[in-house]
Amino acid sequence: MNPPDPAREHTLGGIFAFSAYLLWxxxxxxxxxxxxxxPWELVAWRIVLSLVxxxxxxxxxxxxxxxxxxxxxxxxxxxxxxxxILIYVNWQVFVIGxxxxxxxxxxxxxxxxxxxxxxxxxxxxKERLRAAQWVAVAIAGVAVVVxxxxxxxxxxxxxxxxxxxxxxxxVKKQIGPSVDAVSGLTLESLxxxxxxxxxxxxxxxxxxxxxxxxxxxxxxxxxxxxxxxALPLLLFAAATRRAPLTLIGxxxxxxxxxxxxxxVWLLGEPMSAPRWVGFALVxxxxxxxxxxxxxxxxxx
Numbered sequence: 001m002n003p004p005d006p007a008r009e010h011t012l013g014g015i016f017a018f019s020a021y022l023l024w025x026x027x028x029x030x031x032x033x034x035x036x037x038x039p040w041e042l043v044a045w046r047i048v049l050s051l052v053x054x055x056x057x058x059x060x061x062x063x064x065x066x067x068x069x070x071x072x073x074x075x076x077x078x079x080x081x082x083x084x085i086l087i088y089v090n091w092q093v094f095v096i097g098x099x100x101x102x103x104x105x106x107x108x109x110x111x112x113x114x115x116x117x118x119x120x121x122x123x124x125x126k127e128r129l130r131a132a133q134w135v136a137v138a139i140a141g142v143a144v145v146v147x148x149x150x151x152x153x154x155x156x157x158x159x160x161x162x163x164x165x166x167x168x169x170x171v172k173k174q175i176g177p178s179v180d181a182v183s184g185l186t187l188e189s190l191x192x193x194x195x196x197x198x199x200x201x202x203x204x205x206x207x208x209x210x211x212x213x214x215x216x217x218x219x220x221x222x223x224x225x226x227x228x229x230a231l232p233l234l235l236f237a238a239a240t241r242r243a244p245l246t247l248i249g250x251x252x253x254x255x256x257x258x259x260x261x262x263x264v265w266l267l268g269e270p271m272s273a274p275r276w277v278g279f280a281l282v283x284x285x286x287x288x289x290x291x292x293x294x295x296x297x298x299x300x
Contacts, residue, residue, distance in 0.1 A: 013243025020235035025258025037210045039095040041203045047196035049226025054186035083171045084188035090164040097157040107259035109161030115140040116166040132292035136285040143281035150274020181237030
């Protein structure tokens with residue numbers, strides 16, 4: 001059997017990564033189309049239906065045995081519990097931000113995420129930063145201060161998204177290749193299912209569930225939220241196995257940029273002068289970080 005062609009694998013990885021980030025970029029519009037479903041019901045269905053999608057994938061691929069093997073390893077199972085908690089926080093905050101007219105702040109969170117990931121490398125993994133990386137971190141810190149002072153509110157949605165997804169990535173790094181994408185998402189969804197069921201019970205007892213109560217199109221879209229959650233995650237996992245990290249890193253800015261465009265031009269969210277300055281500083285930090293990463297990769 002011939003080994004895979006590296007150039008073809010890199011191209012495929014780039015396509016998978018681009019597709020994943022493109023789908024994530026459309027999520028705000030998808031979730032807004034699910035009105036009047038609220039954020040707590042939406043995330044609950046997202047968890048339950050993701051578990052259904054993953055169970056189907058495990059059945060089709062015949063990989064249930066791999067899942068059982070992971071469960072027998074207490075260390076790996078424990079890491080998947082932590083990963084599930086972090087991705088739950090990320091999903092819930094993202095949906096709350098989207099459905100309460102704060103799509104711009106969600107985009108800011110994913111713009112800040114690479115900077116936060118770099119900081120985690122220093123604080124947790126004891127990595128050393130290059131001078132340009134410290135400059136990028138400092139610029140991002142100034143950006144957050146400008147937004148807080150100028151806009152008059154603490155960007156908790158943005159910082160929560162950056163922190164939760166950054167920590168989620170760190171946990172995934174600790175797990176490593178021992179847990180494949182489908183098994184990982186299956187276990188994360190499984191641990192969160194009791195939380196999702198509790199949320200559905202509370203929503204049913206208070207506001208009432210919207211599943212099957214609005215229209216056929218609404219029900220279909222809500223049922224498809226599981227696939228909309230699982231598909232980009234699986235594409236991203238396929239991409240990271242094939243494409244260089246520099247390419248993955250540069251393409252990741254597609255998602256927050258699409259969210260930014262959605263918030264400003266499609267939803268008409270206000271962009272005050274301090275917000276423009278804050279976003280501009282974050283973008284400057286990302287340019288510094290990206291250029292430094294590319295130059296470092298080439299030198300190696």
